[in-house]
Amino acid sequence: MNPEEVPKDRRPLYAVESISKRYGNVVALENVNFSVAAGEVVGLVGDNGAGKSTLVSILSGVNVPDSGHIFLDGEERHWSSPHDALEAGIETLYQDSGIAPDLTVAANVFLGREILKKGFLGLFGFLANREMQERARKELERVGIATPAASRPVSKLSGGQRQAVAIGRAVAWAKKVIILDEPTNHLGARQAAEVLDVIRQARERGLAVVFISHTLPHVLNVANRIVVLRLGEVAADQPASTFTRESLLRAITGLK
Ligand SMILES: Nc1ncnc2c1ncn2[C@@H]1O[C@H](COP(=O)(O)OP(=O)(O)OP(=O)(O)O)[C@@H](O)[C@H]1O
């Protein structure tokens, strides 16, 4: 099934212009333009070291670019921390997903946003575990993620189930933009297909989705548009329907 095309005139919700980023002598990004609209999935692809995660770090406020501009809803923004970007509605699943194995599923979903018990006990930092479990279950269910009991510690889950919790958490909290850096890594075929479904649902809820993957069939399957990074520069930015697997691979490698 071909994802429907996003109208060409749709204004980008989140965009960066002329972004450059160096690490010492390494040029990670050079003059990169990138944008994503509400209700659009943009696939971001490129070889190892092409600059994808560096771009994610700038979109999510982890790194400040050496030069360039960031626009959300048409307004220029400056993130001084990931918290700034989160507050603005940009949720990121990092390549190494940041799941805490010793905490329960529910505690991971609410990590950094814990709900305190009402009244006296809350004053002393007591957590409303029951409420968080119930809401975690509902949130994960709402975004189409089937996980075991929210009260189970994540260390007792399989790698794929942990990944599902991480993705569910990001999709559940995202208000505007969701950035997924290789979310289908280490997943079996069925679980990867479920993740692609969650991405489609996020798009249908009107979120702007950035999806990074080395698995080209996944990207071709779910993306409306594909941006190819090569050695820190944008090598292609086209509707997904204009690529075949072969032409996409050529754009990534630069080989004819
Ligand atoms: N913290 C860092 N310090 C120094 N160099 C870095 C750092 N992070 C990334 N780089 C370098 O910047 C370039 C881009 O790396 P980046 O992680 O963005 O690539 P990527 O496209 O995400 O690759 P992969 O597909 O392997 O995840 C690489 O040359 C990398 O070695």
Ligand SMILES: [Mg+2]
């Ligand atoms: Mg990366």
